[in-house]
Amino acid sequence: MAIEYREWREGDDLALLEIWGGPETVQAGQFRGTLAPSGNAPWRRCIVAEDVVDGVAIPVAAGVVHEASLHPERLWVYIEVARDHRRTGVGSTLLTMLRHEAEKSPSGVARLRCKVEPGTAGAAFAEAAGLTPIQCSRLVVVEPAALKLPVFGDGSESAASDQVEDLATGSVELSDVVGRYYTAVHGWDSPGELSIATVQRLFLDDLSGAHGAIVLRAPKASAFGHGVLASRKGRLEAFAISYAQAAPGGGGAAQDTAGEGASAQPTDVFLGHEPKLGADEARAAVRDLLALIAYQHPVLLELDDSMTALRAVVEPLLDSGKARVQGSETLVVSDPR
Structure with a gap:
C-alpha cells in the first residue's frame, strides 16, 4: 500500500462514494457535503488520500477543515476513510495535515470540533485523537397529550388569548428572544451576539423552513402601575417555531402536522424561552407551551444537555414513555487545545 496525499479535485466526490458506499451515520451524511475544493471564501482546506496500486491512484480517504460563521470559536473538521484502509494511519495522517492547515487559518482559530455518534468508529477515532465531548444532543418525539393542558388566568378564552398568541415569524420581538436564547444555551460553543437579521436568516425566514410561530406571554400588565386596568401585552416568556421540513426547530403550527393520532408524523419544533427567566x-x-403544541399531534424537539429548562420538562416524559428518543445521540467533540 502506497498512500499519497493531494488537494481535493473535481470528481473526487463520485470516486469516493464508490469506495465508501452509503454514510454510516447521520453525521457522516451531513459532513460529506463539506468535502469540496479548498478556498478562502469561506476558508476551507480539503485533502484527499490516494492508494497507488500498479501505478493507478485510487482515492480512499478525505478530510476537511473549515471556518464556521455561526460558531467561530472552533473550526469544523471531518475525516472519512474507506473501511479496508482504517487503522493504517491514513486518518491520523490526514488529521495531522489538517491541524497544520488550521494553524494558518485567517481567523487565527485552530481548535477543532466535530460531531460523532457514540459507539462508532468515528467516535473512537475522535477519542484517540484527543477530541473530547463538550455537548450531547438528542432528537426527542413528544407524544400527543403527554402533558396536561395549562389553565390561564380565570380559565376563560379571553384569558388564554391574552397569553397565547400566533406571532409572525418576521417579528422583531420574536427574533430578539430567539437569538438571545440560542446564545444562552450555546455557551459551550458560543455563537457570539446574533443580530436580528442573522436570527431571521438562520431560524425564521422562508429559506430556514420556518412555517409558523406561537408564543406564550406573561399575564397582561398595566402601563400605569398597580390598580390601573392592565392593557399592555405581557412579556414574551416562551416560543415555539414550527418548520415545514426537518430543520433546527418548529412550533405554533403544530396543528399543521399531517395525519391523525399516533400515525401522524411529528412536527419539527424549536422550543425555547426568555433567557432572563428564573x-x-x-x-x-416551556412546560405550558409544550403541552399546548403537543396536545393533539406529536412534536419533534432537539434536546441539548445545555437546555436545562427543556430537559427538566422532557426527561420525565422519556422516563414515563410519553416521549421517545429518535435515532442515536450526537456528541459534539472538541480539541481541548
Whole structure:
C-alpha cells in the first residue's frame, strides 16, 4: 500500500462514494457535503488520500477543515476513510495535515470540533485523537397529550388569548428572544451576539423552513402601575417555531402536522424561552407551551444537555414513555487545545 496525499479535485466526490458506499451515520451524511475544493471564501482546506496500486491512484480517504460563521470559536473538521484502509494511519495522517492547515487559518482559530455518534468508529477515532465531548444532543418525539393542558388566568378564552398568541415569524420581538436564547444555551460553543437579521436568516425566514410561530406571554400588565386596568401585552416568556421540513426547530403550527393520532408524523419544533427567566419560571413556561403544541399531534424537539429548562420538562416524559428518543445521540467533540 502506497498512500499519497493531494488537494481535493473535481470528481473526487463520485470516486469516493464508490469506495465508501452509503454514510454510516447521520453525521457522516451531513459532513460529506463539506468535502469540496479548498478556498478562502469561506476558508476551507480539503485533502484527499490516494492508494497507488500498479501505478493507478485510487482515492480512499478525505478530510476537511473549515471556518464556521455561526460558531467561530472552533473550526469544523471531518475525516472519512474507506473501511479496508482504517487503522493504517491514513486518518491520523490526514488529521495531522489538517491541524497544520488550521494553524494558518485567517481567523487565527485552530481548535477543532466535530460531531460523532457514540459507539462508532468515528467516535473512537475522535477519542484517540484527543477530541473530547463538550455537548450531547438528542432528537426527542413528544407524544400527543403527554402533558396536561395549562389553565390561564380565570380559565376563560379571553384569558388564554391574552397569553397565547400566533406571532409572525418576521417579528422583531420574536427574533430578539430567539437569538438571545440560542446564545444562552450555546455557551459551550458560543455563537457570539446574533443580530436580528442573522436570527431571521438562520431560524425564521422562508429559506430556514420556518412555517409558523406561537408564543406564550406573561399575564397582561398595566402601563400605569398597580390598580390601573392592565392593557399592555405581557412579556414574551416562551416560543415555539414550527418548520415545514426537518430543520433546527418548529412550533405554533403544530396543528399543521399531517395525519391523525399516533400515525401522524411529528412536527419539527424549536422550543425555547426568555433567557432572563428564573429556573422555575423557565421550566413552567416551556412546560405550558409544550403541552399546548403537543396536545393533539406529536412534536419533534432537539434536546441539548445545555437546555436545562427543556430537559427538566422532557426527561420525565422519556422516563414515563410519553416521549421517545429518535435515532442515536450526537456528541459534539472538541480539541481541548
